[in-house]
Amino acid sequence: MEREVLLDVKDLDVTFGERRKKYEAVKKVNFKIYKGETFGLVGESGSGKTTIGRAIMRIVPSSGGEILYKGQKINGKITAELDHKVIREIQMIFQDPQASLNERAKVDYIISEGLMNLEKGLDESERKKRVDQALLDVGLLPEFSSRFPHEFSGGQRQRIGIARSLIMNPEFIIADEPISALDVSVRAQVLNLLADMQKKRQITYLFIAHDLSVMRFITDRIAVICKGEIVEMGETEELITHPIHPYTRALLSAIPMPDPKHEKEKKLLVYEPSVHDYSQDEASWQEIRKEHFVLANQKEAEAYKQLYEK
Ligand SMILES: Nc1ncnc2c1ncn2[C@@H]1O[C@H](COP(=O)(O)OP(=O)(O)OP(=O)(O)O)[C@@H](O)[C@H]1O
Ligand SMILES: [Mg+2]
Numbered sequence: 001m002e003r004e005v006l007l008d009v010k011d012l013d014v015t016f017g018e019r020r021k022k023y024e025a026v027k028k029v030n031f032k033i034y035k036g037e038t039f040g041l042v043g044e045s046g047s048g049k050t051t052i053g054r055a056i057m058r059i060v061p062s063s064g065g066e067i068l069y070k071g072q073k074i075n076g077k078i079t080a081e082l083d084h085k086v087i088r089e090i091q092m093i094f095q096d097p098q099a100s101l102n103e104r105a106k107v108d109y110i111i112s113e114g115l116m117n118l119e120k121g122l123d124e125s126e127r128k129k130r131v132d133q134a135l136l137d138v139g140l141l142p143e144f145s146s147r148f149p150h151e152f153s154g155g156q157r158q159r160i161g162i163a164r165s166l167i168m169n170p171e172f173i174i175a176d177e178p179i180s181a182l183d184v185s186v187r188a189q190v191l192n193l194l195a196d197m198q199k200k201r202q203i204t205y206l207f208i209a210h211d212l213s214v215m216r217f218i219t220d221r222i223a224v225i226c227k228g229e230i231v232e233m234g235e236t237e238e239l240i241t242h243p244i245h246p247y248t249r250a251l252l253s254a255i256p257m258p259d260p261k262h263e264k265e266k267k268l269l270v271y272e273p274s275v276h277d278y279s280q281d282e283a284s285w286q287e288i289r290k291e292h293f294v295l296a297n298q299k300e301a302e303a304y305k306q307l308y309e310k
Contacts, residue, residue, distance in 0.1 A: 013064035155186030
């Protein structure tokens with residue numbers, strides 16, 4: 001069965017700064033996200049994950065490449081009609097629930113702000129009804145709507161952020177490290193909530209994280225990003241059980257194991273980008289195992305192929 005491509009990112013570049021101080025935060029990034037799936041983007045701090053999310057949201061301009069949503073180009077100049085559609089259908093949940101809510105606004109306003117911008121003549125009682133429903137959807141009480149963000153815990157604030165997205169009835173949500181700022185005790189709740197919403201409303205997710213342990217349980221496929229470049233991509237189980245690129249292997253070696261003896265004996269792998277010499281033999285996207293791709297030159301590709309042969 002042909003799967004429907006919801007988002008298609010092609011050769012995306014994002015550059016910050018000007019002239020001499022130019023900084024390429026995202027370099028020739030390519031991936032597709034299929035409707036209904038959870039696609040994970042993983043990489044260490046500063047690798048460009050949030051920047052990719054913000055480029056899709058059109059908060060930062062792209063300097064090259066294309067972002068297609070349902071086959072329509074949404075980066076660069078777009079029509080007012082498409083703009084309207086994209087604002088409603090694509091939502092982002094932010095990394096830091098402490099910083100992302102307007103402290104001076106009541107929850108009621110925070111949750112319905114986007115909706116009011118989009119539906120100008122929205123009836124007041126209808127608006128209230130939808131805010132109450134959005135609060136209930138994320139497991140909060142409707143009476144919280146008259147309170148201010150500082151009255152809530154981190155987990156509750158993140159739920160408010162999620163309610164603000166859900167009220168738009170989105171098709172696609174970019175969840176940027178939605179649980180990393182939360183206490184361990186509430187992380188599972190927020191993850192379950194996101195999974196629940198996916199089941200009920202067929203939402204597609206781009207899920208961003210900096211470690212692979214969370215990813216394993218919620219994503220269908222994963223792309224690994226290193227210094228603005230995607231270096232490996234594959235189905236979640238396949239990628240985690242058969243990591244190929246040294247950077248992915250280093251990321252995986254940093255995940256704690258439940259066996260303390262093994263843990264003490266384990267060596268942490270360190271990734272050295274300098275070992276890749278692409279000056280003679282250029283790197284390209286290579287399928288090493290089925291549907292499992294790595295950025296490598298010919299020589300590396302051959303070595304990688306031998307890795308799991310036997
Ligand atoms: N508006 C900006 N202006 C200049 N540089 C920026 C801007 N936004 C991000 N950068 C730089 O781009 C790089 C990628 O940043 P980004 O926030 O995308 O990383 P990240 O992978 O989300 O990291 P983290 O896991 O810490 O959130 C960093 O070096 C960052 O300093
Ligand atoms: Mg980030």
